[in-house]
Amino acid sequence: MSEETAVTKDCNGNILNEGDSVQLNKDLKLGGSSTTYKIGTVFKNIRLTSDTEAIECKDGKTTIVLKTMFLKKRK
Secondary structure (H helix, E strand, C coil), X not given: CCXXXXXCECCCCCECCCCCCEEECCCEECCCXXXXXXXXXXXXXXXXXXXXXXXXXXXXXXXXXXEHHHEEECC
């Protein structure tokens, strides 16, 4: 799949773009830490990665990578 046709989608099939806000649809435990992100947690200003099934976002000063299957686009 070429870069031009690669599209990142959330769990509902909505197309995600740079700078969108997303919301967790499941509780997620952060690996290597005792942090757990609860359902409904919102991440703003996401960044797309080269992997169409993952995005980067910030929680405070920490940058984390999340799988798109656990996210839904926030309107």
